[in-house]
Amino acid sequence: MDPIENPFAPGAGSPPPELVGRDQIIEQVRILAERVKRGRSEKSVVLTGLRGVGKTVLLNRLGSVASELEYRVVQFEGLEDKAFLAILAPQLRKLLYDLDRMAGAGDKVRRGLAALKSLLSTFKVSVGEVGIGLDINASPGVADSGELEVDLPDLMQSIGEAAVERKTAVALLIDELQYLDSEELGALIVSMHRMQQKSLPLILVAAGLPTLPALAGEAKSYSERLLSYPELGPLSREDADKAVRDPVVEREGRIRADALDEIYRHTRGYPYFIQMWGYQSWNRASRFPIELGDVKAASTVSVQELDANFFRVRFGRLIPSEKRFLRGMAELGPGPHPTGSVADVLKMRSTSLGPVRASLLRKGMIYSPAHGQLAFTVPLFDEFMRRAIPDL
Ligand SMILES: Nc1ncnc2c1ncn2[C@@H]1O[C@H](COP(=O)(O)OP(=O)(O)O)[C@@H](O)[C@H]1O
Numbered sequence: 001m002d003p004i005e006n007p008f009a010p011g012a013g014s015p016p017p018e019l020v021g022r023d024q025i026i027e028q029v030r031i032l033a034e035r036v037k038r039g040r041s042e043k044s045v046v047l048t049g050l051r052g053v054g055k056t057v058l059l060n061r062l063g064s065v066a067s068e069l070e071y072r073v074v075q076f077e078g079l080e081d082k083a084f085l086a087i088l089a090p091q092l093r094k095l096l097y098d099l100d101r102m103a104g105a106g107d108k109v110r111r112g113l114a115a116l117k118s119l120l121s122t123f124k125v126s127v128g129e130v131g132i133g134l135d136i137n138a139s140p141g142v143a144d145s146g147e148l149e150v151d152l153p154d155l156m157q158s159i160g161e162a163a164v165e166r167k168t169a170v171a172l173l174i175d176e177l178q179y180l181d182s183e184e185l186g187a188l189i190v191s192m193h194r195m196q197q198k199s200l201p202l203i204l205v206a207a208g209l210p211t212l213p214a215l216a217g218e219a220k221s222y223s224e225r226l227l228s229y230p231e232l233g234p235l236s237r238e239d240a241d242k243a244v245r246d247p248v249v250e251r252e253g254r255i256r257a258d259a260l261d262e263i264y265r266h267t268r269g270y271p272y273f274i275q276m277w278g279y280q281s282w283n284r285a286s287r288f289p290i291e292l293g294d295v296k297a298a299s300t301v302s303v304q305e306l307d308a309n310f311f312r313v314r315f316g317r318l319i320p321s322e323k324r325f326l327r328g329m330a331e332l333g334p335g336p337h338p339t340g341s342v343a344d345v346l347k348m349r350s351t352s353l354g355p356v357r358a359s360l361l362r363k364g365m366i367y368s369p370a371h372g373q374l375a376f377t378v379p380l381f382d383e384f385m386r387r388a389i390p391d392l
C-alpha cells in the first residue's frame with residue numbers, strides 16, 4: 001500500500017498511531033496530578049521496562065496529561081556520561097523564569113532563583129553564558145552545604161513554594177532515570193520526600209530500565225513509599241492485534257486473522273516490533289486485506305531492519321569480551337539466567353566473569369531481575385546474538 005500513507009511508526013520515541021494498553025497508567029498519573037494539585041499526597045510514578053516497550057512515548061503522553069491539568073512540565077533525560085545537576089539546572093532556571101513571568105505577587109520565585117544560584121556556585125555547575133541575573137543574590141544557608149542530598153531538596157522546596165505562590169504546579173518528567181548515580185538518585189528521592197512532607201505541588205514522572213526499583217531502594221530504603229513503579233511489558237495478544245488492526249481499519253483497510261497471528265508470532269507483543277512488522281507489512285501489501293504472504297515477506301525485511309538498527313546500535317558499543325559474555329547468555333535462551341550457568345556455557349569461572357558482568361550492567365545491556373540472575377534489557381536480544389555470532 002501507499003508508503004506515504006503508512007501509519008506505523010517504528011523508532012525510538014516515535015508516537016504510535018494508537019497508544020494501546022496504557023489507559024490504566026494514564027489514569028493513575030491523572031489521579032496523581034489532580035491530587036497533588038489539591039495538596040493531597042500521592043506516590044509519584046516511575047515507569048519501568050525493557051528497551052522498546054514504549055516508555056518514552058508514554059512519558060510524552062503523560063506530559064500532555066499534566067499540561068492539560070495546567071502543570072508546568074519540565075522534561076529531559078538522564079545521560080550516561082553527564083552529571084544530573086548539569087542537565088537539571090538549566091531546566092530549573094528556565095522554569096523559574098517562566099514562573100517569574102506569571103502573574104502573582106510575593107518573593108518566592110526570586111527566592112527560588114537565589115537558591116538555584118547558591119546551588120550552581122556550590123556545585124560549580126554552569127547554566128550557560130547567561131547564568132542567573134546579577135540582581136539575584138545567592139541565598140546563604142540555602143542549597144549551599146555541598147551535600148547534594150541536602151541542597152537539591154532545598155532547591156526543590158523553594159521551587160515548590162514558588163509554584164504555590166504562582167498558583168500552579170510542576171511536573172518533572174525524566175526519561176532514562178537509570179543513568180543517575182546513587183547519590184543523584186538519593187537526592188531526587190529525598191526531594192520528593194520533602195515535597196510530600198510539605199504538601200508542595202511538584203510531581204515526578206520518570207521512566208527507565210527495570211533495574212530502577214532496586215537502584216532507588218539501595219539509594220533510599222523508603223523510596224517504595226514515595227514512588228510507584230508500573231511495569232510496561234509486551235502488549236497482551238488482544239492489545240497487540242488492536243495496535244496493528246485499528247490503524248489499518250481507520251484507513252479503510254483490512255488485515256486477515258492469520259496475518260495477525262503471524263505478526264504476533266514474531267513480535268510477541270513488544271511495541272517496537274509491532275510497529276516494525278506493521279510498517280513493513282503495509283508496504284509489502286499490494287491490496288487490502290493484508291495477507292499472511294505479505295507478512296511473511298515483511299518478516300525478512302523487519303528482521304534485517306531491527307538487526308541493522310535497534311539491536312546493532314547496542315551491539316556496536318561492546319568490546320569483544322562483552323560480546324562473548326552476551327553470546328554465552330544467548331545460548332541459554334531469553335532468560336533470566338543464573339550467572340553460574342553463563343559461566344558454565346563459556347567454560348569459565350563465575351569470579352573471572354565479574355568485571356565483564358559489571359560493565360554490561362553499567363552499560364544497561366543486562367540487568368539483574370533477582371539476586372544472582374541476569375537478563376537482557378532488550379527484548380529478543382538472545383535471538384539477535386545468535387544471528388550476529390552464529391557459533392559460540
Ligand atoms: N502502547 C503502544 N502501542 C503501540 N505501539 C507502541 C506503544 N508504545 C510504544 N509503541 C511503539 O514502540 C516503539 C518504541 O517506543 P519507545 O517509547 O521509544 O520505547 P522505550 O522508550 O521503552 O524504549 C515506538 O515505535 C512506538 O511507536
Ligand SMILES: [Mg+2]
Nearest residue numbers: 013055056175
Ligand atoms: Mg526510551
